[in-house]
Amino acid sequence: MINEISLLFFQQYWWLIVSVLGAALVFLLFVQGGQTLIYQIGKTETERNIIVNTLGRKWEFTFTTLVTFGGAFFASFPLFYSSSFGGAYWLWITILLAFTIQAVSYEFRSKPNNVLGKKTFEIMLFINGLFGTVLLGVVVGTLFNGVPFELDSLNRVSWHGSARGLEAILNLHNLSLGLTVFFLARILAILYFINSIEQIDILKRSKKHLIYNTIPFIVFFLSFVIYLLIKDGFAVDPTSGIVSMQSFKYLNNLLQMPVLIIIFVLGVVGVLYGILNSIFSKKIYDKGIWFAGIGTFLVVLTLFLIAGYNNTAFYPSLHNINDSLTIQNASSSLYTLKTMSIVSLLVPFVIAYIVFAWRLINKKKITEDEINDKNEHTY
Amino acid sequence: MMTLLNIDPSLVDWSRAQFALTAMYHWIFVPITLGILFIIAIMETRYVKTGDPEWKRITKFWMKLFGVNFAIGVATGIILEFEFGTNWSNYSWFVGDIFGAPLAIEGIMAFFLESTFIAIMFFGWNKVSKKMHLTATWLTALGANLSALWILVANGWMQYPVGMAFNPETARNEMLNFWDVFLSPVAVNKFLHTITSGYVVAAIFVIGVSSYFLLRKREVLLAKRSIIISGVFGLMAIFAVIFTGHGSAVQVAQKQPMKLAAMEGLYKGGESAELIGIGILNPKKDVNNQEKPFLFKIGFKGVLSYLINFDKNSFVAGVEDLVHGNPEFGILPAQERINRGKLAIHSLKEYKKALKHEDKTSANMHLKTFEKNFEHLGYGYLEKPEDIVPNVSLVFYSFHIMVIFGTFFVLVFAVFLWLSMTNKIDKLKWGKPLFILGIITIPMSFISSELGWVVAEVGRQPWVVQDLLTVSAGVTDISSASVQTTFWIFAFIFTALLIAEVSIMTRMIKTGPKTKEGGNK
Numbered sequence: 086m087i088n089e090i091s092l093l094f095f096q097q098y099w100w101l102i103v104s105v106l107g108a109a110l111v112f113l114l115f116v117q118g119g120q121t122l123i124y125q126i127g128k129t130e131t132e133r134n135i136i137v138n139t140l141g142r143k144w145e146f147t148f149t150t151l152v153t154f155g156g157a158f159f160a161s162f163p164l165f166y167s168s169s170f171g172g173a174y175w176l177w178i179t180i181l182l183a184f185t186i187q188a189v190s191y192e193f194r195s196k197p198n199n200v201l202g203k204k205t206f207e208i209m210l211f212i213n214g215l216f217g218t219v220l221l222g223v224v225v226g227t228l229f230n231g232v233p234f235e236l237d238s239l240n241r242v243s244w245h246g247s248a249r250g251l252e253a254i255l256n257l258h259n260l261s262l263g264l265t266v267f268f269l270a271r272i273l274a275i276l277y278f279i280n281s282i283e284q285i286d287i288l289k290r291s292k293k294h295l296i297y298n299t300i301p302f303i304v305f306f307l308s309f310v311i312y313l314l315i316k317d318g319f320a321v322d323p324t325s326g327i328v329s330m331q332s333f334k335y336l337n338n339l340l341q342m343p344v345l346i347i348i349f350v351l352g353v354v355g356v357l358y359g360i361l362n363s364i365f366s367k368k369i370y371d372k373g374i375w376f377a378g379i380g381t382f383l384v385v386l387t388l389f390l391i392a393g394y395n396n397t398a399f400y401p402s403l404h405n406i407n408d409s410l411t412i413q414n415a416s417s418s419l420y421t422l423k424t425m426s427i428v429s430l431l432v433p434f435v436i437a438y439i440v441f442a443w444r445l446i447n448k449k450k451i452t453e454d455e456i457n458d459k460n461e462h463t464y
Numbered sequence: 465m466m467t468l469l470n471i472d473p474s475l476v477d478w479s480r481a482q483f484a485l486t487a488m489y490h491w492i493f494v495p496i497t498l499g500i501l502f503i504i505a506i507m508e509t510r511y512v513k514t515g516d517p518e519w520k521r522i523t524k525f526w527m528k529l530f531g532v533n534f535a536i537g538v539a540t541g542i543i544l545e546f547e548f549g550t551n552w553s554n555y556s557w558f559v560g561d562i563f564g565a566p567l568a569i570e571g572i573m574a575f576f577l578e579s580t581f582i583a584i585m586f587f588g589w590n591k592v593s594k595k596m597h598l599t600a601t602w603l604t605a606l607g608a609n610l611s612a613l614w615i616l617v618a619n620g621w622m623q624y625p626v627g628m629a630f631n632p633e634t635a636r637n638e639m640l641n642f643w644d645v646f647l648s649p650v651a652v653n654k655f656l657h658t659i660t661s662g663y664v665v666a667a668i669f670v671i672g673v674s675s676y677f678l679l680r681k682r683e684v685l686l687a688k689r690s691i692i693i694s695g696v697f698g699l700m701a702i703f704a705v706i707f708t709g710h711g712s713a714v715q716v717a718q719k720q721p722m723k724l725a726a727m728e729g730l731y732k733g734g735e736s737a738e739l740i741g742i743g744i745l746n747p748k749k750d751v752n753n754q755e756k757p758f759l760f761k762i763g764f765k766g767v768l769s770y771l772i773n774f775d776k777n778s779f780v781a782g783v784e785d786l787v788h789g790n791p792e793f794g795i796l797p798a799q800e801r802i803n804r805g806k807l808a809i810h811s812l813k814e815y816k817k818a819l820k821h822e823d824k825t826s827a828n829m830h831l832k833t834f835e836k837n838f839e840h841l842g843y844g845y846l847e848k849p850e851d852i853v854p855n856v857s858l859v860f861y862s863f864h865i866m867v868i869f870g871t872f873f874v875l876v877f878a879v880f881l882w883l884s885m886t887n888k889i890d891k892l893k894w895g896k897p898l899f900i901l902g903i904i905t906i907p908m909s910f911i912s913s914e915l916g917w918v919v920a921e922v923g924r925q926p927w928v929v930q931d932l933l934t935v936s937a938g939v940t941d942i943s944s945a946s947v948q949t950t951f952w953i954f955a956f957i958f959t960a961l962l963i964a965e966v967s968i969m970t971r972m973i974k975t976g977p978k979t980k981e982g983g984n985k
Contacts, residue, residue, distance in 0.1 A: 142587055145538075145579035152542055153571030159549070160568035163560025163636075170546060171553020171940040178950055181546055182957070185539045189961050192535035198971035200964040238816050239635040241554045243941050417561045418631070418638040428569050435576050442580045445596075446587055459978065462531070462586040 095422035096412045097394065099161035102429060104389030106154040107225070111266060111385045112378045113147040114221070115277050116140050118270025120187075120214035123207060126278065126290045134195070134456050134463070137210075139282055140274070141191040141464040142446055146439070148188060160425055164415035165400055168242040172234045173227075173250025180220045187213035191464045215267065222266030225385075226259030228392040229313060229335065231401030236408045245404045258316070261309040268302035269356075269381060276363055276374035283450035288369060299360050314339075319398035321411050328398050328409045338391040349387040355380025475944040476936045479551045482951045484921070486543050488914055489958045493537030495913050498612060498659055499666025499701070500530050501605035503694050505598070510693075512598050522686050524589075525977040526670065529969060531586060536965050540958065551947065555928050555938030561638045562628055562645060563618045570614035578607030612659050620651025622929050623920070624719040630838055630932075632812055632831060633819075637932075650715045654920075657708035660701045661913055664873060667698025668909040671880050673973055675902030683976050684890050691889065695881030702874050709870070710771065716923075717772040720930060721781045722852060723923035726859040728768060731757045733782030733790070739767035742864065745857050751787050751850055783856065787849045798849035805844025808837035842927060845934040854925040862915040862922070869912035876905050 119140045127133035159166040170177050186209040193199045194206040232253060233245040246252045253259050275291045275298065282288065318334020321327070331337070339346050359377030363370050393399040398409035416422065449455075456463055504526050511519035545567070548556050556563070584592060584600035592600070621627075627644030628637040639645060671694055674687035717724045724730075729745055730737060743761030766776035773780075779793050789797030815830035846852065880902065883889040892898065924930065928938040 142583055145582065148538065148542070149571070149575045149579040152545060152575060153568075155546055155549075156564070156567040156571040159556070159560060160564030163557060163564050166549045166560060166564070167553040167556035170549025171551075171556065171942075174550050174940070174942055174946060177546060177550055181543050181550075182953065184542055185957065186961075188539040188542075189535045189964070192532055193961075193964055193968060196532070196968045196972070197975075198967045200967045201960065238813070239554075240557050241941065249942065249946065417564060420642075421561050421565050421639045424639070424642045425565050425568055428572060431572055435572060439576065439580050442584055442600075445592055446583055448591060461590070462528075 092416075092419045092422075093413070095419060095426060096161075096416045098426060099157075099416065099422055100393045100399075100412045101390070102432075103154070103157050103161060104386050104393070106150060106157055107389050108382045108385040110147070110150045110154050110221075111269075112273065112381045113143070113150050114218050114266065114270040115273035115374075115378075116144050116147045117187075117214040117217045118267070118272070119274030119277065120210040121267075122271060122274055122294065123210065125294060126275075126287055128286070128290070131453055131456065132284065132287055133207075135282060135284055135287065135451060135453065136278065137191065137194065137207075138456055138464050139278060139451050144187065144191055148184065151184065161417055161422060162410070162412065162415040163417055164236075164240060165410055167240075168234050168236065168410065169224075169232075169400060172242045172244040173224075173232060173246075173253065174244075175248055176220065176224065176250025176253060179216060179251070180224070183213045183216035183220070187217070194464055214270070218267040218270045219260075219263035220254075222263035223253050223259045225266075225388065226256065226262040226309075227253050228389075228399050228401075229316070229318070230256050230258055231319065231403040231409070233404045234402050234408065235404045236402075258309065258312050261305050261312070265302060265305040265309050268298050268305060271298045272302055272360060273374065273377055273381065276359060276377055279363060279369065280371045280374045281447055281450055283452045292364065295360065295364055299364070319401040319406070319409055321396045321398055321409075321413075323396050326411070326414065328401070328406050328411075330406075334397065335391050338395045338397060339387075341395055342390070345387050345390055348383050352380045352383030352385075352387065355383065471936050471939065471941075472944050473936070475942070475947060476939050478944055478947040478951055479939050480935060482551060482947055482954060483544075483547055485951060485954055485958070486540060486547060487917065487921075489962070490537065490540035490544055491914055491917055492910060492962070493533050493540065494612070495662035495665035495910075496533050496669055497530065497537050497608050497666075498662035499664070499697070500526060500533075500669065501601070501608050502663065503666060503670055503690075503697055504530060505601045505605050506693050506697070507689075508598050508601050512594050518685060519689075521977050522689055525686065526690070527585070529673075529972060532965060532969050532972070534582070536961055539961065543954065551940050551942075552928065552938050553940040555933060558636050558933055558938065559622070559929060561636055562621055562625075565639065565642070566614035566618045566645075570611055574607050574610035574614065576607075578604055578611060581607065609659055612662070613655055616655040616658055617646055617648075617651045619920075620648055620654045621645055622927075623654070623924060624648055624650040624715070625929055625932060630841075632815055632834060635812070637929075649711075650719060653708050653711040653715055657705060657712050658916075660704040660708060661916060663701035664698055664705055664870075665909045665913050667694040667701060668873065668876070668905050670694035671698070671876070672903045672906035675880075675899040676973060677976065678890060679896065679899040679903075681890075686977065688884050688887075688889060691880050691884040695877050695884060699874070699877040699881060702870065702877060705870060706874075709867075714772055717780065720924060722783065722786050722854065723859070723919075724772070725781060725783045725786065726854050726856045726923055727863040727919060729757055729761075729856060729860045730768070730780065730782040731784050733780050733785040735769065735777050735779050736766040737768040737772075737778075737780035737782075738763040738765050739771065740860075740864070742868075743860075745860055747857070751783050751853055783853055787852060798843065798846075798852050801840045801843040802846050802849065804837040804840040805842060805846070807844070808834050808841045809844040811837070839931060842929070842932045842934050842937070845937040846926065851926055854923055859919055859923045862918040866912045866915040866919065869908050873905070873909065873912075876902070 119136065123133055123136050127136045190206040190209040194203055235243050235245065272295060275295045278291045279288060314336040315333065316335065317330045317332050319328055320331035320334050355376045359373040359380060363373035391397070393412050398411050400410035402408040455461055504523055507519060507523040507526065511523055581600040581603040584597065585604050588597050588600060625637065626648050627641040628639050631638045670690050674690045677683040677687040713724065725733065728740055729743060731749065731751065741762040741764065744759045746755055746757055746759050749755040749757050769778045769780055770776040781790065781793065781795060785795050787798050789795050789800065811830040811833040815827055815834055818827035818830060883892070926934045928935045
């Protein structure tokens with residue numbers, strides 16, 4: 086009995102860690118969002134260089150968080166890793182390709198003899214920004230809408246979707262989350278530009294584009310959330326482990342975990358406050374990224390937690406509902422979870438040095454002079 | 465349900481090809497990253513200690529080259545991590561409880577260390593103090609090397625699964641002892657051998673590029689200083705490579721005797737086994753015929769036995785012993801192991817069936833049979849005994865070329881280091897051929913480093929987890945056409961990026977550090 090309890094505790098703990106990483110990842114997707122704005126906000130070569138360099142100092146954080154998110158999922162819920170990655174093959178491969186071409190694009194973009202030309206690398210950054218955000222949003226959407234997979238008695242996956250995962254894009258609810266993430270990432274990018282660039286034309290244009298992106302963001306976000314709260318969800322019977330459909334499941338999850346309502350509302354308020362203050366403030370308000378960033382983190386965290394907690398199947402199977410993954414049937418063994426939990430105590434330390442390094446690099450705003458200085462490392 | 469014996473062989477081949485492609489591209493960039501970061505950190509330490517701006521200039525030059533290399537290493541790395549899931553999903557489940565932990569630790573401990581401090585290293589020159597910057601450089605080097613640690617621990621476990629028990633309920637291996645996994649002798653040797661081989665490649669890269677400058681009679685001070693630092697670093701590393709390489713071979717002999725037999729082209733094992741210095745394999749030879757294994761060879765009798773067991777008269781198993789069995793030395797015929805493996809698979813299925821019907825007696829009986837035959841589990845997925853033999857010629861030649869090149873590198877380091885330390889290197893009459901040799905050594909180091917992985921990974925075939933899971937049983941159930949398509953997409957993208965990288969780097973080297981010697985405070 087004690088072992089049962091403690092196993093569940095560690096499963097919940099690791100779902101929380103995965104959720105925290107997922108939430109941090111969505112915030113950090115501002116790098117991707119910014120990559121889709123290079124030409125809309127940067128009208129001259131220098132301006133574009135400033136934008137690329139501003140983002141380029143942060144791309145590794147997003148990338149590393151994505152890799153760690155994948156690693157942590159593998160470690161704590163290996164059955165998700167094997168069924169989702171192996172099953173939704175083309176969906177994941179597309180995401181991976183979008184990230185593969187990103188890493189080099191910054192480094193190679195403005196180097197002499199780069200063979201493919203500056204423009205190609207900028208297109209690659211755009212592709213990463215578009216597919217990286219939309220498709221990761223779609224993946225998170227599938228946690229609520231399910232995917233067509235089946236497990237055999239040895240837990241080997243077979244997939245019944247026609248396009249090995251890409252069919253998930255056709256689900257409008259998934260897609261609405263994908264587009265929400267896309268526009269949110271662009272908003273966060275703009276707020277980040279306002280926060281860290283000192284160049285008047287970029288700032289002016291940023292403000293304009295902030296308005297353009299906020300409108301579709303709110304439309305898609307509301308459609309996603311409203312539908313989520315009224316739709317049926319995949320409930321797990323805690324004693325038998327049997328999965329069944331339950332109406333208003335995700336709304337009920339919120340109501341049954343009221344602290345999540347507070348976190349969710351705080352998050353939404355934070356995002357809106359950050360955006361609106363940046364739009365309406367007469368002077369340049371450069372703190373918007375922090376409110377909107379933390380807000381994003383809180384909202385995404387809530388979404389992950391209502392997907393996995395409170396006896397909910399977090400990766401529902403549309404082919405055979407009882408093959409759906411829950412944090413109990415998909416997790417690693419107690420020993421592995423415990424071992425990794427000890428390592429996870431390092432996380433606050435990791436966060437501390439990230440904050441420290443971030444502040445060191447962002448102490449001064451980025452200016453034209455710095456980007457044109459030949460002694461600086463620039464992209 | 466997918467019946468694993470009927471799995472499309474071309475799916476397995478394409479999945480293997482895709483993983484090999486990604487891993488080999490990844491491994492072009494990783495060794496340089498592992499080693500050059502330490503070389504750069506040592507150079508920067510010299511700068512901070514002496515205050516000599518020339519050292520800063522040297523540090524920044526190599527750092528720039530490193531930056532180009534690093535990005536593409538990261539790009540190929542992310543694909544590798546996720547390919548375990550996309551292409552080897554059955555394997556991911558089978559090993560996830562063990563494999564996942566190192567990967568998560570790697571993310572938390574190493575990747576963030578590397579990616580956080582790399583930003584300070586590149587962008588912090590005018591933002592933080594000299595000492596802070598130096599610390600960031602060392603931490604980046606440490607982070608990069610720790611990143612290699614955990615994935616190699618995972619790889620070590622595949623070659624020698626320890627510290628776990630198979631759970632028949634969940635059909636996977638579950639970790640029982642983290643330290644057994646982490647400190648397994650295979651993992652420790654593999655880690656040390658792999659990272660030190662990376663140091664060798666990086667040191668040769670620095671020497672090769674410096675040779676180019678000496679050849680052109682430019683940047684002589686930069687070249688000499690770089691050669692001294694990378695020469696010392698490389699020489700120490702190559703001795704560590706030899707030492708850990710020997711350790712790895714001993715481990716292979718004990719835990720993967722078939723791999724060792726393939727490395728040495730040893731078909732008929734025996735006492736006083738011969739170490740092959742150079743040899744040409746007989747292409748007609750296979751495990752079932754009486755052809756001679758070699759067309760030509762220079763070997764040393766008893767040396768292999770001695771190196772492996774410290775006894776020149778000891779027995780070393782050959783390919784034929786392992787396939788046909790050798791009762792004298794307690795080696796079961798592969799057919800026997802196949803039969804027992806099939807029994808293990810069958811009893812696992814029956815056990816699960818009995819559990820479903822709540823038939824405890826039958827479940828217990830099948831569980832006992834399963835546990836008794838578990839060590840042969842993977843053999844049950846094979847069709848015939850010969851399937852346990854990897855591609856002998858590929859493994860044999862890869863191994864021998866690696867060793868020959870490695871021995872040559874000792875000489876390269878020694879000569880370059882000695883000539884630089886005695887300050888003769890830029891005054892040589894016969895400098896030109898030496899410097900050209902220095903440049904040619906760069907591709908040689910890449911080749912030998914890649915071949916090391918060929919030995920390790922082709923040599924372990926058909927296993928994805930030694931004796932427990934074959935590649936065909938670990939692969940994702942997907943159409944071969946899908947994998948074929950992604951293979952070509954990856955091949956195209958990686959190749960395009962590699963061409964761009966080489967072109968950028970060549971240009972950077974030709975340009976050299978832009979600032980004047982002694983300048984750039």
